[in-house]
Amino acid sequence: xxxxxxxxxxxxxxxxxxxxxxxxxxxxxxxxxxxxxxxxxxxxxxxxxxxxxxxxxxxxxxxxxxxxxxxxxxxxxxxxxxxxxxxxxxxxxxxxxxxxxxxxxxxxxxxxxxxxxxxxxxxxxxxxxxxxxxxxxxxxxxxxxxxxxxxxxxxxxxxxxxxxxxxxxxxxxxxxxxxxxxxxxxxxxxxxxxxxxxxxxxxxxxxxxxxxxxxxxxxxxxxxxxxxxxxxxxxxxxxxxxxxxxxxxxxxxxxxxxxxxxxxxxxxxxxxxxxxxxxxxxxxxxxxxxxxxxxxxxxxxxxxxxxxxx
Amino acid sequence: xxxxxxxxxxxxxxxxxxxxxxxxxxxxxxxxxxxxxxxxxxxxxxxxxxxxxxxxxxxxxxxxxxxxxxxxxxxxxxxxxxxxxxxxxxxxxxxxxxxxxxxxxxxxxxxxxxxxxxxxxxxxxxxxxxxxxxxxxxxxxxxxxxxxxxxxxxxxxxxxxxxxxxxxxxxxxxxxxxxxxxxxxxxxxxxxxxxxxxxxxxxxxxxxxxxxxxxxxxxxxxxxxxxxxxxxxxxxxxxxxxxxxxxxxxxxxxxxxxxxxxxxxxxxxxxxxxxxxxxxxxxxxxxxxxxxxxxxxxxxxxxxxxxxxxxxxxxxxxxxxxxxxxxxxxxxxxxxxxxxxxxxxxxxxxxxxxxxxxx
Numbered sequence: 001x002x003x004x005x006x007x008x009x010x011x012x013x014x015x016x017x018x019x020x021x022x023x024x025x026x027x028x029x030x031x032x033x034x035x036x037x038x039x040x041x042x043x044x045x046x047x048x049x050x051x052x053x054x055x056x057x058x059x060x061x062x063x064x065x066x067x068x069x070x071x072x073x074x075x076x077x078x079x080x081x082x083x084x085x086x087x088x089x090x091x092x093x094x095x096x097x098x099x100x101x102x103x104x105x106x107x108x109x110x111x112x113x114x115x116x117x118x119x120x121x122x123x124x125x126x127x128x129x130x131x132x133x134x135x136x137x138x139x140x141x142x143x144x145x146x147x148x149x150x151x152x153x154x155x156x157x158x159x160x161x162x163x164x165x166x167x168x169x170x171x172x173x174x175x176x177x178x179x180x181x182x183x184x185x186x187x188x189x190x191x192x193x194x195x196x197x198x199x200x201x202x203x204x205x206x207x208x209x210x211x212x213x214x215x216x217x218x219x220x221x222x223x224x225x226x227x228x229x230x231x232x233x234x235x236x237x238x239x240x241x242x243x244x245x246x247x248x249x250x251x252x253x254x255x256x257x258x259x260x261x262x263x264x265x266x267x268x269x270x271x272x273x274x275x276x277x278x279x280x281x282x283x284x285x286x287x288x289x290x291x292x293x294x295x296x297x298x299x300x301x302x303x304x305x306x307x308x309x310x
Numbered sequence: 311x312x313x314x315x316x317x318x319x320x321x322x323x324x325x326x327x328x329x330x331x332x333x334x335x336x337x338x339x340x341x342x343x344x345x346x347x348x349x350x351x352x353x354x355x356x357x358x359x360x361x362x363x364x365x366x367x368x369x370x371x372x373x374x375x376x377x378x379x380x381x382x383x384x385x386x387x388x389x390x391x392x393x394x395x396x397x398x399x400x401x402x403x404x405x406x407x408x409x410x411x412x413x414x415x416x417x418x419x420x421x422x423x424x425x426x427x428x429x430x431x432x433x434x435x436x437x438x439x440x441x442x443x444x445x446x447x448x449x450x451x452x453x454x455x456x457x458x459x460x461x462x463x464x465x466x467x468x469x470x471x472x473x474x475x476x477x478x479x480x481x482x483x484x485x486x487x488x489x490x491x492x493x494x495x496x497x498x499x500x501x502x503x504x505x506x507x508x509x510x511x512x513x514x515x516x517x518x519x520x521x522x523x524x525x526x527x528x529x530x531x532x533x534x535x536x537x538x539x540x541x542x543x544x545x546x547x548x549x550x551x552x553x554x555x556x557x558x559x560x561x562x563x564x565x566x567x568x569x570x571x572x573x574x575x576x577x578x579x580x581x582x583x584x585x586x587x588x589x590x591x592x593x594x595x596x597x598x599x600x601x602x603x604x605x606x607x608x609x610x611x612x613x614x615x616x617x618x619x620x621x622x623x624x625x626x627x628x629x630x631x632x633x634x635x636x637x638x639x640x641x642x643x644x645x646x647x648x649x650x651x652x653x654x655x656x657x658x659x660x661x662x663x664x665x666x667x668x669x
Contacts, residue, residue, distance in 0.1 A: 124372070202413040205368055209408075210428035210479065211401035213394075220427075221416050228418070300463040301417055 004304045008292075012285045019281045020070065020274070024063055027270055034079040034268045053079065066274070075278070076271035080264070086275035089260065094279075096166060097249065097256035101242030103176035108183025109234065116188035117223065120195030131188060138185025147178040147251045164253040175252040179241055190233055194226040201225075228298050235291035239284050315519055316342040316365070316404075316487055321379030323357075323364050323543075331375065332592045334360045336543040338379075339618075342487065347513065347520040349530040349551075351566070352540035353588055358523045361540070362489045365521075366406055367396050383487070402432035405480040409492040411472035415464040421448075422460030425479050432483045447478040450515075451508060470501035474508065481512060488513075489521045494529060506532055527570050531555065536624070539563050542589055542599035549625030557648035559627040561604045564644060598630065606631060606642055621649060 035041060035049060050056040054065060069076060075086035119131035155163035155174060162171045198204065199222055207221045208214075246258040257276065264272035296304040323335040335357040342348050350358045363369045365381055365388065381388040383404065388396065405428075408414040416424060425444035429435055435443060441460065448456035451474040464472055473493065480488055490509065494502040510533060513520055522533055530537055531551065538548040539562065547560035558564045565584040586603040598604070601611040610630050619632035631641050638646070 202408055202410060203416040206406075206408060206414045206476070206479070207416065207427070208368055209366055209400055209406045211397045211399070211431050212427060213397055216427075216431075221419070225416070225418055299418060301465045 001304055008289055012282075012289065015285055016278070016281055020067070020278060021063070023274060023277045024066065025059075027268075027273060028059055030268060032268055034270060070278075075275040078264075078272050079269045080267050080272070086271050089272060090257065090275055090279060093255060093257040093260045096172075096254050097258060098242050100172050100175045100179060100248070100254060100256070101238075101245075103172060104179030105183055105238055105241050107176065108180030109187050111180070112184040112187025113191055113230075115184065116191035117195060117226075119188065120192045120199065120226075121218065123196060123199075132192070135185045135188045135192075138181045139189070141181075142247075143178055143181055143245070144247045144251055146181045147175070147248055150174050150178055151251070164251070166252075166254055171252075171254075175248050175254055178248050178252070179245065183237065183241065186233070186237060187230065191226060191230055194229055195222060198222045198226045224298075228295065231294050231298065232291055235287040236284065239280070239287050313343050314341045315344050315384060316521075317380070317382045318361070318365070319380050319382070321361065321364065321381065322377050323360050323369070323379075324375045324377065326373040326375065327592075329592060333594070334543055334591060335364065336594075338540070338543070338545050340538045340545060340548060342519045342521060344486070345513070345517045345519055346535045347522055347533050349522045349524060349534035349537045350540055350545075351524060351527065351530055351537060353525060355588055355591075356540040357543040358525075358540050359491055360543075362406070362491050362521060362523050365489060366400055366404060367391075368406070398432070401428045401480075401485070402483040403485055404487040404489065405483070405485040407473070407476050407480045407488065407490040407493045410496045411469050411476050412496065414476055415472055417464055420461050420463060421467070421475055425460075425475070425482055428479060429482050443482065444478075447482050448475070450481075450512065451475070451478045453478075470497055470504060473497060473501075473505055477505070477508065477512070481516065481518070484516055485518060487519045487521065489523070491523045492525070493522070495524070495526070502529070509533070527566065539566070542594065543591060544599065544628065546600065546629070547625070547627045549622070553622065553625040557621075557625070557651055559621050559625065559632065559645055559648055560600075560629050561606055561631070561642075561645075562600050565603075598628075606640070608636070608640065 034053075035046075041049070047056065054062060057065075066076070075090075078084045078086055078089055081089070115131045115134065119128045122128050151163045151174065154160050161173050162168075163174075165171055204217060204221055207217045212220070246262050248254070249256040249259045260272070261276045263269075264276070293304065296302045318341070319339050321335055321338040322333065324331045324333045338357070338361055340348060340350075350361065352358050360369065364374075364376060367388070376389060379389070383399065388399065391399070415421070422441060422444050425447055426437075426440040429440040429443055430437070433440075433443075444460060445456045448459055453459055453471060453474055464475070467475060473496075477493075488509075493509070494505050497505060506529060509520065512518070520533075522529070524530060534551050536548065536550050537554040538545045539554065539560065540546070541562050547554065547558065547563045549557075549559075554563060555567065558567055562584070565582070568582040569584060571581060584603055589599050589602065595612070596615060597612040598615050601607050604611065608630055614630075616628050616630045616633065618626045618628050620626050621632065630636060631645060
């Protein structure tokens with residue numbers, strides 16, 4: 001296990017390094033400058049600014065400097081906001097994104113699981129058709145449509161919850177719901193097909209042949225085995241949803257990371273782009289790692305010790 | 311009839327498909343005595359497994375229809391049982407061993423727990439007692455180091471060992487009937503022999519009746535007391551092991567035996583296959599289902615399905631050749647000869663039963 005962990009950590013560092021390098025080089029290819037008033041700057045003003053931010057040096061030197069700072073845990077300063085570190089910007093913005101993401105994820109997963117499991121157990125009945133329809137709609141209709149519908153009906157017509165803005169806990173509910181639609185659809189479809197597959201397995205017949213009642217068979221033999229693959233899917237889904245989605249944050253006026261990320265790309269805020277990309281990648285790698293470890297715990301056939309046991 | 315623990319009579323099973331109902335089992339009759347082994351043989355698709363699964367009612371409810379028939383276990387018709395009653399029979403009175411040990415155990419549950427599940431369901435044992443019993447069962451089926459192996463997962467066992475575990479699960483609650491659905495088909499030959507020996511040994515110890523479903527006549531010869539030959543969802547012939555192997559009366563049984571290699575036969579003698587393939591159950595007519603492949607077909611065979619003819623007290627055949635209206639010269643010699651020897655055997659049996667010295 002220890003060897004496995006060290007190995008995985010080494011891979012993670014290498015992967016991050018490659019991502020940082022690629023992002024850094026790709027950014028250099030973008031046209032334009034980080035200065036909002038670039039046209040008005042004189043040659044000498046431009047030179048002073050470039051020198052201040054280190055942009056006058058060759059790309060290779062810039063890159064090495066960045067890596068050097070990164071190793072010391074320094075993500076640098078923002079270009080667009082005077083004197084703000086990238087760290088503090090991410091810190092301010094990640095809270096709301098993570099909160100609505102987490103709520104959407106938990107709610108969506110629970111509803112999705114219930115929907116998918118019921119649908120598999122009532123395979124080819126009206127219940128099944130209804131839930132498959134819900135899942136397909138949830139997958140195919142973009143989340144901003146649901147966001148708008150929620151705002152109009154629950155926010156405006158019924159007036160139960162605030163339409164937008166980030167003021168109190170109530171403001172988090174609608175964006176979370178809008179985010180959960182995709183989660184519900186994805187999870188429901190996935191668990192349904194996994195359940196159907198497991199239900200057809202011989203060991204389920206064995207369990208029935210032992211005289212277990214139907215709920216015993218379903219809980220002990222079917223659901224557990226059907227859930228294992230869902231874990232794999234849930235990890236990456238969690239990362240993408242909790243690190244903020246641009247559209248939902250824009251529509252509901254949530255001061256989240258997704259919005260910040262898009263903005264920083266528009267104004268070429270190099271260090272913020274780098275910082276957020278790095279955060280996404282690191283989280284992703286971490287979650288994939290957690291999923292792998294969980295998988296080993298859930299499925300006894302997977303041995304993380306590296307196959308030393310027969 | 312009270313020594314019959316299980317009696318299946320006139321069992322019909324159909325499946326609902328997109329093209330209508332397809333009959334898989336069409337009027338099957340057989341009975342099972344305490345402690346005996348009945349082999350059900352037949353080709354793939356002859357309805358063997360469906361018959362077995364319908365006894366345990368393990369067929370998918372949504373598309374299975376059992377229009378008529380009775381499955382009497384200790385005199386009570388299982389088909390009239392409620393879901394709960396069936397669940398209390400499954401695993402405790404009647405249990406089942408399946409074909410493929412690689413897939414019939416839950417991969418994420420410890421072996422011990424899989425054995426204990428049935429025990430705690432049926433035998434009212436505490437967890438400790440159930441574990442103890444599970445350990446005994448593993449020892450009984452010949453798994454070394456049983457205590458430690460209780461905590462192992464199925465993937466840590468070989469195929470043969472897994473089938474032993476499956477047998478341990480099936481026999482844990484001392485069932486009176488064990489249905490073994492091709493228990494050795496997925497195993498290699500040496501392991502097959504071990505598993506069969508194990509089953510026979512346990513049968514003697516526990517006095518379990520076995521229904522052995524197989525297409526392997528070698529296995530049948532090794533294990534069975536009586537044999538039922540199935541074809542196209544019907545039992546076309548049944549009798550004792552000797553009757554079926556030495557005095558077969560149905561052309562299909564005869565064909566099966568002829569297509570089996572025989573070590574004693576001269577090496578130049580070719581095996582004789584049965585021509586053609588089994589009929590599609592969806593398009594069966596009113597005649598004998600074997601008529602199209604039978605070398606001794608008569609006109610009547612194509613239009614009317616024959617009824618059972620009792621050849622002896624234990625052997626019954628579904629074939630027009632047995633009808634008294636069939637001219638003797640039309641009945642092939644093998645079958646005629648078999649009939650005569652069976653008469654002699656019956657006479658001998660009657661004399662033996664009378665306990666007397668032959669007059």
